[in-house]
Amino acid sequence: MPRRSIKLLLADTLEDLSNQNFEKFCYHLLDRRQEPRVRRSRVEGKKRLDIVDVLVSTFTEEGAVGVTEEILREIGCNSEAETLEMPPKSARKLLKNSLESLTKENFEKFRSELLDRRDGVKMNQVQGKSFLEVADVMISVYTERRVLNVAEEILKEICCGQEACELAEEAKKAGLQSSDAASSDEKHFVDKHMDELIQKVSNVLPILDKLLKAGVIQPEVYDNISAERTSQAKMRALCHGPLRASRKVQDIFLDILKAQEPFLFDDLMKR
Structure with missing residues (x-):
């Protein structure tokens, strides 16, 4: 069965709430003190689908899931919070997050090691490029199916073992192939x-x-x-x-x- 999008996931969750719990949800959403804040005019009198749009536009798709789960627990809707599971991330998203977490020095090492592999990545594709651009280049060269394996290998080669383990664990959670999964x-x-x-x-x-x-x-x-x-x-x-x-x-x-x-x-x- 195809996975639901985050917006559909949130919409289904809010639709399952009783009117009373939906009102509580909106109240707690407005009452949040952490930034970014949600304006009252965007919530009061709005339908569930409108609130989904507000959540995503305010907190981004990934952030909206976390905020929704947090509020559901605050209003005692723990069973709804338990079923609110974010769809697995793509290989591109996992790679981007992994590269973004590196220090500037380690990211430089990563780019250098990537070039040293001499398997199709050219210097002008990665030199001085951001982690997003490097991630896109790697996917174009290695494909989404293998790119996380390559990234994990490079992380280990530049002595970023913890980051390599975290990437492997996230890949496993997302159902993506890990470095030892090839048969x-x-x-x-x-x-x-x-x-x-x-x-x-x-x-x-x-x-x-x-x-x-x-x-x-x-x-x-x-x-x-x-x-x-x-x-x-x-x-x-x-x-x-x-x-x-x-x-x-x-x-x-x-x-x-x-x-x-x-x-x-x-x-x-x-x-």
Whole structure:
């Protein structure tokens, strides 16, 4: 069953209140001393749906849920408060919140480590950018399905273990994939056939050329891998280095492999 929007969630909750409890709710909403305050003219004589709009416009969607639950408990509507559960957050929202919680220094480290992964994120996409912009770039590169896993890995790499654990816990609550949730059934073609690729891909340089052009690897990585003496050594460096970065990178490599080594690709696909 599709999840309800926050507005619908609030509307259903207020509709379930008796007229007496709805009046109490409105009274306590006006009586709140914390900012932002709600003006009397926006509440008195208004219908339940109007109050939902007031709550969301005043406190934002997420804040409105918390305020509503707080008031429900104050007026003794605990059962209604218990059923008022906020819909799970999206991967983008969780990532944004996680990046926003970092200190300025750790956010700089995060951006630097993100670039060091060399799996498609370009310097001009993240350098000097806000946490919101970085979050959007990461989602475009890694997709919403994998972005939280990557963020968790980077947080651990920059010694933000607590933030990594909090992100994993929030992802679990929201029903999103955590870093250890990937199953063996989802093993990528590159991981599944890595040994064969290392042994059987003979013409590595054209593949490196295309990976460099696609921005998957940087010139320094290209030079290091090219300097390896044998094709097996080149492929080993590629498989155990850049191709470990993400499934997106592996997908790009796979497309190149299909074009460069069609017979090998077809043979491995049959296994």
